[in-house]
Amino acid sequence: MHEWECTGFFTPEIDLDKLKKKGKILVIECPQRIPCDVCREVCPTNAIIMEKISDVPTLNEEKCVLCLKCVENCPGLAIFLLGVEGEKGYMVVPYEFLPIPKEGDEVKVLDRKGKEVGRGIVKEVRMGDTPLVKVEFSPDILKEARGFKT
Amino acid sequence: MPRIREHPILDFKWSERKKIKFTFDSEEIIGYDGDTIASALYASGKRVIRRSFKYHRPRGLFCGIGQCSSCLVKVNGIPNQKACVTPIEEGMVVESQGSIPSAERDLLSLLDALELKHGIQYEKFLGPKFLRPLYFKLFNFVLGSGNVKEEVPKVKFSEGYYPEKEVDVLVIGGGPAGICAAKASAECGARTLLVEERDRIGGELLKQTHKFFGSRRYYSGMRGFRIADVLSKELEKSGAEVMVNTLAIGYLDGKIGVCRDEREFSLVKPKCIVVSTGATERTLMFENNDLPGVMGAGGVQTLMHLYGVKPGEEALIVGSGNVGLILAYQLLQAGVEVKAVIEILPKIGGYFVHAAKIRRMGVEILTSHTIKRAVGRKEVEGAEIVKVDENLREIEGSERFIECDLICLAVGMSPNIEILRQMGCEVVYIPELGGFVAKHDENMETSRAGVFVAGDSSGIEEATTAMIEGEIAGISAALKSGKGRKEHEERREKLKMLLEEMRDNPFGERVVIGKKKMWGA
Ligand code: SF4
Ligand code: SF4
Numbered sequence: 174m175h176e177w178e179c180t181g182f183f184t185p186e187i188d189l190d191k192l193k194k195k196g197k198i199l200v201i202e203c204p205q206r207i208p209c210d211v212c213r214e215v216c217p218t219n220a221i222i223m224e225k226i227s228d229v230p231t232l233n234e235e236k237c238v239l240c241l242k243c244v245e246n247c248p249g250l251a252i253f254l255l256g257v258e259g260e261k262g263y264m265v266v267p268y269e270f271l272p273i274p275k276e277g278d279e280v281k282v283l284d285r286k287g288k289e290v291g292r293g294i295v296k297e298v299r300m301g302d303t304p305l306v307k308v309e310f311s312p313d314i315l316k317e318a319r320g321f322k323t
Numbered sequence: 324m325p326r327i328r329e330h331p332i333l334d335f336k337w338s339e340r341k342k343i344k345f346t347f348d349s350e351e352i353i354g355y356d357g358d359t360i361a362s363a364l365y366a367s368g369k370r371v372i373r374r375s376f377k378y379h380r381p382r383g384l385f386c387g388i389g390q391c392s393s394c395l396v397k398v399n400g401i402p403n404q405k406a407c408v409t410p411i412e413e414g415m416v417v418e419s420q421g422s423i424p425s426a427e428r429d430l431l432s433l434l435d436a437l438e439l440k441h442g443i444q445y446e447k448f449l450g451p452k453f454l455r456p457l458y459f460k461l462f463n464f465v466l467g468s469g470n471v472k473e474e475v476p477k478v479k480f481s482e483g484y485y486p487e488k489e490v491d492v493l494v495i496g497g498g499p500a501g502i503c504a505a506k507a508s509a510e511c512g513a514r515t516l517l518v519e520e521r522d523r524i525g526g527e528l529l530k531q532t533h534k535f536f537g538s539r540r541y542y543s544g545m546r547g548f549r550i551a552d553v554l555s556k557e558l559e560k561s562g563a564e565v566m567v568n569t570l571a572i573g574y575l576d577g578k579i580g581v582c583r584d585e586r587e588f589s590l591v592k593p594k595c596i597v598v599s600t601g602a603t604e605r606t607l608m609f610e611n612n613d614l615p616g617v618m619g620a621g622g623v624q625t626l627m628h629l630y631g632v633k634p635g636e637e638a639l640i641v642g643s644g645n646v647g648l649i650l651a652y653q654l655l656q657a658g659v660e661v662k663a664v665i666e667i668l669p670k671i672g673g674y675f676v677h678a679a680k681i682r683r684m685g686v687e688i689l690t691s692h693t694i695k696r697a698v699g700r701k702e703v704e705g706a707e708i709v710k711v712d713e714n715l716r717e718i719e720g721s722e723r724f725i726e727c728d729l730i731c732l733a734v735g736m737s738p739n740i741e742i743l744r745q746m747g748c749e750v751v752y753i754p755e756l757g758g759f760v761a762k763h764d765e766n767m768e769t770s771r772a773g774v775f776v777a778g779d780s781s782g783i784e785e786a787t788t789a790m791i792e793g794e795i796a797g798i799s800a801a802l803k804s805g806k807g808r809k810e811h812e813e814r815r816e817k818l819k820m821l822l823e824e825m826r827d828n829p830f831g832e833r834v835v836i837g838k839k840k841m842w843g844a
């Protein structure tokens with residue numbers, strides 16, 4: 174039994190050096206075998222590898238063009254974009270609550286347990302079936318930050 | 324009024340909807356076009372709908388879909404109507420049963436000291452004879468079963484002639500499995516009829532706001548209620564006939580009796596039948612589990628998503644399977660605070676990604692915890708939860724009080740198999756499939772030739788597999804009735820492979836084990 178099966182959160186390794194070098198990376202936090210292939214099916218470049226429908230998705234970073242289609246469509250809301258821009262870190266996350274924040278709003282940045290780990294500023298909101306929100310914050314919390322509250 | 328004014332996914336279009344007035348225990352209640360009695364009452368803060376037979380305990384909604392009888396009321400003089408499935412009408416007179424002056428402040432509960440029990444009128448108070456009818460009326464009233472008004476016309480079943488309809492395939496139940504069965508059957512060229520007891524088809528899908536998992540072919544990535552729309556349209560295209568508000572009452576001599584709008588009775592004579600009647604929510608044993616505010620997860624979803632009612636302010640969810648986890652997320656979306664999701668087993672029952680979604684919003688999931696009692700006088704004011712050890716026994720001294728006004732039970736479902744039993748299908752008990760199920764083979768055919776099952780009524784699983792099973796059952800039924808071609812047979816084989824693939828994970832394993840047990844039984 175994995176610990177995350179009991180707690181509902183897990184902390185995968187994230188290579189911050191690589192992130193800083195590349196500027197932005199896609200993170201898939203879907204460690205369990207479930208019958209779902211949405212990310213693979215929506216990806217325009219076949220960057221998500223999954224042989225059978227219940228396999229755990231893995232990313233072929235070479236192929237990924239960071240179009241965020243998978244982030245928007247994943248029913249588990251388990252895919253995120255992390256990035257660094259100058260002195261700042263940021264995340265792009267799906268958000269399905271009201272009110273939908275506006276550019277410039279200050280929000281509480283939450284970790285995987287819903288604990289506040291800092292403040293962030295909303296930089297961009299992309300409306301769609303699931304709105305995607307870009308929140309900027311201190312790069313120190315890139316490993317923890319996975320959600321926010323208005 | 325606790326209505327959901329704004330919702331991130333759904334639009335209830337309140338401003339376009341007509342207001343409808345009716346009375347409940349002489350008090351004026353205002354609901355909206357599309358409300359049932361129960362949803363309008365709940366939205367007006369009336370949670371106590373009736374009193375129980377024996378001890379006049381307050382009772383409210385539980386299942387919200389007409390399956391539990393927790394919500395019986397008197398409507399325009401006719402007793403024992405289910406408030407949760409009766410649409411409101413202007414000027415309707417709704418009264419609670421077995422209570423004076425109202426369900427909320429019931430003076431008759433004072434009589435409880437006398438230990439009057441339901442049915443006492445058949446045991447005691449039998450003489451003198453001329454007083455008997457009076458006693459009957461009195462006790463029917465006091466004990467809450469109500470008296471039927473003289474002017475209610477009695478339906479005479481014995482003298483009637485009923486219209487009869489012949490079809491190739493009759494599908495009973497219009498949820499995801501039933502729709503896919505009817506569609507597949509019609510596409511094979513079989514004359515197909517689908518009957519659905521509610522006013523629209525879609526079943527479980529109508530209540531789901533989240534995007535579905537599963538295979539792309541079965542609309543994964545689309546939100547549940549939208550899948551219902553798409554499927555309805557596809558069903559229409561397929562040429563299958565659909566009858567809503569139609570209840571399949573029973574089976575006799577190769578015919579199924581169906582009743583539309585509670586009055587039009589007719590017979591259907593099918594060559595084959597697909598039963599996709601879904602499942603009923605289970606309850607759990609604990610003190611005060613009948614208190615208004617203790618509801619089934621599906622009932623809560625129905626209130627929120629079909630009627631736009633905010634079901635409470637603070638909720639506790641019992642059960643961390645996918646239903647419980649998804650419900651927690653949906654409650655958050657409706658603006659309800661979720662105090663915790665508790666799970667008696669040491670590990671979370673549903674998908675990790677669903678759990679992570681609510682954890683991220685700060686909802687605690689307490690594994691190895693169960694509910695000890697609901698607390699409250701007339702409705703839920705809190706819950707006492709307790710830790711359990713590895714043998715699932717309560718650990719004394721670990722009790723904790725959680726303040727909440729809603730307790731949602733997401734503790735599993737039982738397949739609805741009544742009509743299958745009546746048809747004489749062999750029934751076996753398979754815990755992995757949710758309890759008693761009709762034994763069926765890979766083509767979904769039961770022990771009775773020509774009778775098929777699909778979806779939750781064949782074993783509790785989830786919507787995507789229900790749709791695939793439905794399609795398999797629909798093709799099988801059509802083939803058996805002499806319709807369909809080789810290509811349909813081939814499609815069925817492909818579907819079986821897809822089903823296998825869908826179950827090739829820790830969640831599907833349980834079902835695979837269950838089905839194997841069933842074949843061996
Ligand atoms: S971001 Fe776009 S390209 Fe990259 S994996 Fe997701 S869908 Fe594919
Ligand atoms: S779409 Fe999301 S939930 Fe489904 S497999 Fe991909 S990452 Fe996992």
Ligand code: FES
Nearest residue numbers: 387389391392407
């Ligand atoms: S029958 Fe109405 S709540 Fe269950």
